Amino acid sequence: MRIGTSGFVGARLREARDIRGQTAVGLAELTGLSRQAISQYETGRATPSPAVLDALADRLNIPVQFFTRPERDLARGTLFYRSMASTTKGARLRAEGRLSWLRDIVSYLSGHVALPPSNFPDLGLPDNPLLLSDSDIEAAADDVRRYWNMRDAPIGNMVTLLENQGAVVARDELGADSLDGLSEFAPDEGRPYIIIATDKGSPVRWRFDAAHELGHIVLHGALKPDTLTKSAEFKRIEEQAHRFAGAFLLPMTAFTDEFFAGNLDAFRPIKSKWKVSIGVIIKRARQADLISEEAERKLWINYARRGWRKKEPYDDTMEPEMPRLLRRSFELLFEHGNQSPEDVLAALALPARDIERLTGVEPGFMGTDYAPVSLLASRDPFTADPMRPPADVIRLPLRPRTR
């Protein structure tokens, strides 16, 4: 008689496989199962035995408990992928899965800590973003700055700004060079989620990615998932989010004041000050009509000749902007909230390393490697009584100091 696993949820196996970037055939090979067996488990036509489930969990590096969690029932908003057309469906599924895990983590944290309320403006823009002109987008970027009481000055930390306004931001490797990030406005929470892909890029590029996702949130919040069907329409909303990001990070009026010459070297201090790439500065200069089309073309040629397509000046010296909200939440939870890493791992049934990556905490923060430590008898007033039993061993987590 075959023994299955009670409570096994096939959709969870599919999710785990997507997130790990495994095909059904690949997982079958890794586990010694047939592709058909994997398919039957995923569609609920069969359940794996405990031993097989252990093997699946081991190969996918996911706790066994994950597979017996109820099927995910997230209220999904429109997902915006900042990606090139070459991004595979698998890469998108993986990214979407990572976003679901991030939402799980935030859902858990929200039960214990008060996260900043969402404070993103509704600019009253048309539901159909294709009606938006470039000047509408420039105005929208200005409006968001005004809404958040920002001057036309450089933004110190784009990620912190978003977090302070209630967004959840994560940096994660999405496993695809062509995917720069994704965002979703979670309708049930009224809170935006942003994942910035760190597979490649530079600190200014990641900053721009964050601003790009902000563009989707404010410009395309009313967009329904099935509204856009043509690739040209997708391309247009990507261009709009790009335009917004440039306008938000480098407002036109301030930039016009800073700009004095269409010269790559003259752009270097602007990059240092505003923390935008020189590529973005070239585009902004053209958008502001500060340089001609011909001058822009020459700048791009010179830009490529200098090797700046691969690496621009200061890319090595600027620090990446790290999300802090979730890390701080966990620190608070562990210090004052009567919760431990074990509690979190048990509640979420997610791998410790994945939680660490998605929340920006140091490797080992959620770890379960402990060194036994005991209080010294002579220092412990409770053990001053010689009749009292020796001190209990307490277990302190080995985790790096947080900054």
Place this chain on the structure above:
Amino acid sequence: MAPHEIDELISNQLPEGLLRGLVQAVFTARGLAWEECQRLARPEAENVRPWIARAHLEGFLRNVAERFPQVSATVERASNWNHTEIHAGRLILTQNSVPTPCAMVDASDFRRELAVNNGQISLLPELQEVDPSKFLVLLLHSQYRCVDPEQQEMNGHLAGSAYLAVPAKDLNGYLHRVNLFDRFPDVVRAQLPADWTDAAVVSFMGQARRIGAA
């Protein structure tokens, strides 16, 4: 030519945006040179820095000029050395680094030639080919100097002054000077460290006014 006439000539022929751009260009060129010489030992950095700043600034002059249709820029070769000239109506503008605010520049042949009509038309027969309507204006800029070596290390990349100066035809003095820092304090402030106090800015602007001070 009276100072007010020179002022009028400059105002009429050099757009304000160009003058603002010149101040920005001076700061940027010096800042880039400072940065690029950071990897050199101090003595070599001091040797090389002015030339790098000059190279950046000469290029910037041409790029600034490109933005204004009434102005053009050319590269001229004199004494085996290239320099940029901005042409704006009657004016020819070239740039020079000077050790102190608005100090005198060397009386080089090419400058002497360009300045031949500054003041009065030359009677020298060998210079008759020069267009008598042309008028030389110099963009003079100097480095910011701090008494405290630590401050100098932090702020030595700053320009300390920028002037438009109209030399006399024999280059033994200036007929007129325009302090561009005083004219565009907002541009200057944007180039200074954001954490400088108002008093520090006032002191900085004061140094730029001390013409001839060491």
